[in-house]
Amino acid sequence: MYCYPEDKVQHTACNGSSSLGLYSRPFIESFEETPMLVAVLTYMGYGILTIFGYLRDFLRDWKIERCHIAREREEQRDFVPLYQDFENFYTRNLYMRIRDSWNRPICSVPGAKVDLVERVSPDYNWTFDYTGKVVEGVINMGSYNYLGFAENTGYCADASAEVTMKYGVGVASTRQEMGNLDRHEEMEELVAKFLGVESAMAFGMGFATNSMNIPALTGKGCLILSDELNHASLVLGARLSGSTIRVFKHNNMQSLEKMLRDAIVHGQPRTHRPWKKILILVEGIYR
Structure with a gap:
């Protein structure tokens, strides 16, 4: 059981497993909400780029502006397109303008801070030239290095080396x-x-881990309750299982509890027989 106060910024969670005696004290979890000004300016920026994108596409159709993006040859026009129209539009007019905000080459280990290779673009991010300089100490906000194993110094690196010598790679x-x-x-x-559960099962991380093991756990006549922001691998695995899928609101225990209660009380549709299994799918870390 999770207890959520009305405050949207600070959440207090309490474990209801009193019989196990675990986590008797509630823990505080806080996060910073996006300021309204930042959100408004972000949407305005995307809106302006979208408007000018349609204008630039009009100019390209009339051969007034040159488009640098790769296009299909005339003999390929009858083939199924690789991308939808809006995906092409987004890539041409929005993504190419702002991609340097994310696609930055690094020249250090992907730790809490990274060093970036400085580069400049003479044609609005269609091509890049490297300056030879390095931008040091940039905060890393987009790495899979959740536990710090990519560091080359520190506790994780020393522990990894010790375990490797004992157990191998x-x-x-x-x-x-x-x-x-x-x-x-x-x-x-x-x-x-x-x-606070009876047992747990650990798997190696990977797309096939979720998509192939979920069908082995559930099947027809089973129910899967899935978080709405679950990764595509979990979604695919749930679909391949043939189970009935119901989606609950992200990180909302009240929504999950209601669906779980209804599933137990009402059972399967039409027959109202009990579900063979009920599997709850959530991720430990969301990006």
């Missing part, structure tokens, strides 16, 4: 055959204790 087998280690079981016990 990999098990070269599935856990069902010869790839199960005491560390795997220790981690699962720790995750189960942290979540």
